[in-house]
Amino acid sequence: MDIQMFNWHAKSLIREILTKKLELCAKLNHKVFSCKVLNGTSEYDLSVNSDMTISCNCQDFDGAGKIGDFSLNSLEEIISSQKAEKFRKILSDGKLPIPNCSRCSELEIVPPYKYQSEEKRIVPTKNLMVENTICCACSCLACARPLVMKQRKKLALTLEDIEKIAIEIKKHNIQSISYFNLGDPFISKNILEELKIIRKYNPDINIGSSTNGLLLDSEEKFEAACLMNSLVVSIDGINTKMVRKYQRNQNFETSFGHMCELIKYRDKQNKMNTNHLSKLKVGWNYILFSWNDKPEYIKKAMSLCKANNIDSLNLWHTKSPFWATSWRWYVDPFYKGIRKGNNSQYLPIYFTK
Ligand code: SF4
Numbered sequence: 635m636d637i638q639m640f641n642w643h644a645k646s647l648i649r650e651i652l653t654k655k656l657e658l659c660a661k662l663n664h665k666v667f668s669c670k671v672l673n674g675t676s677e678y679d680l681s682v683n684s685d686m687t688i689s690c691n692c693q694d695f696d697g698a699g700k701i702g703d704f705s706l707n708s709l710e711e712i713i714s715s716q717k718a719e720k721f722r723k724i725l726s727d728g729k730l731p732i733p734n735c736s737r738c739s740e741l742e743i744v745p746p747y748k749y750q751s752e753e754k755r756i757v758p759t760k761n762l763m764v765e766n767t768i769c770c771a772c773s774c775l776a777c778a779r780p781l782v783m784k785q786r787k788k789l790a791l792t793l794e795d796i797e798k799i800a801i802e803i804k805k806h807n808i809q810s811i812s813y814f815n816l817g818d819p820f821i822s823k824n825i826l827e828e829l830k831i832i833r834k835y836n837p838d839i840n841i842g843s844s845t846n847g848l849l850l851d852s853e854e855k856f857e858a859a860c861l862m863n864s865l866v867v868s869i870d871g872i873n874t875k876m877v878r879k880y881q882r883n884q885n886f887e888t889s890f891g892h893m894c895e896l897i898k899y900r901d902k903q904n905k906m907n908t909n910h911l912s913k914l915k916v917g918w919n920y921i922l923f924s925w926n927d928k929p930e931y932i933k934k935a936m937s938l939c940k941a942n943n944i945d946s947l948n949l950w951h952t953k954s955p956f957w958a959t960s961w962r963w964y965v966d967p968f969y970k971g972i973r974k975g976n977n978s979q980y981l982p983i984y985f986t987k
Pocket residue numbers: 669670671672679690691699721731732734735736738739740741
């Protein structure tokens with residue numbers, strides 16, 4: 635079995651156990667569940683997939699979280715769809731509708747309430763994820779790509795799809811877009827055109843994205859990135875041998891080089907066009923594992939950020955895959971020093987204002 639699918643099955647088992655535990659805890663405490671996406675208060679997860687289906691969460695590798703199809707229905711109709719109603723009913727009965735709920739930040743444990751199917755449903759307006767493509771060259775260990783590739787009827791959104799999404803975002807006054815999900819947005823040859831369409835309808839919206847940097851490789855793509863507010867480049871280590879233990883097709887020199895080129899491009903454009911400054915901030919995303927977390931590696935990454943004007947180094951602690959978890963994160967004095975009591979799994983270190 636492929637290592638990605640092995641990880642997926644291991645995670646599925648953990649989710650099943652967690653589901654039973656959460657449902658039992660809720661029952662013993664006379665509580666039930668609610669979901670921030672389905673009750674309209676979510677700040678992140680609702681996702682338009684590359685085939686225009688809509689998933690309630692951004693980790694929907696097996697498609698269990700699909701609640702509608704944006705090519706057939708509006709966001710209001712999807713958030714009130716039969717599938718979404720079924721999820722709400724199950725949650726109000728103290729059960730979890732899909733295994734992903736057990737590890738989802740959108741899940742809330744709440745006092746019992748009366749489920750009402752005729753209630754007006756609200757579309758979350760804080761953020762929409764837009765997966766312009768499902769393709770990715772990186773093949774990370776914990777990314778169940780074989781599964782997600784089977785799920786999508788289309789590998790990329792068309793420009794017509796993007797326009798439809800942009801109009802709907804404007805209609806609902808959605809405040810931010812996460813322009814990525816289970817693929818690398820910069821694999822798209824149309825990314826500049828896509829971003830221009832979104833900006834045409836939503837000039838002031840906050841757009842953030844994430845890439846592995848391998849195909850952030852042309853002036854056109856740099857121009858697309860400069861239409862965003864933030865972009866993180868995921869490189870999990872300080873040399874190719876190190877990054878390939880997780881990002882199996884990653885190349886440190888290529889991706890790091892592209893990130894530095896982008897920053898030079900942004901700074902040059904901002905010097906030339908003082909009336910139209912790009913707001914883009916570029917961060918280096920670095921997931922910590924047992925093989926790339928030594929303090930000297932992180933200090934080296936910090937000095938590379940300073941030397942190349944990278945706006946931040948974003949350290950992430952992960953439990954996936956479970957056997958590669960960074961234990962230094964918990965016990966090493968270096969991490970205790972930089973975390974300063976912060977218990978979050980995310981630690982950004984800023985180098986620019
Ligand atoms: S996985 Fe569950 S908790 Fe998360 S968004 Fe979907 S229904 Fe809500």
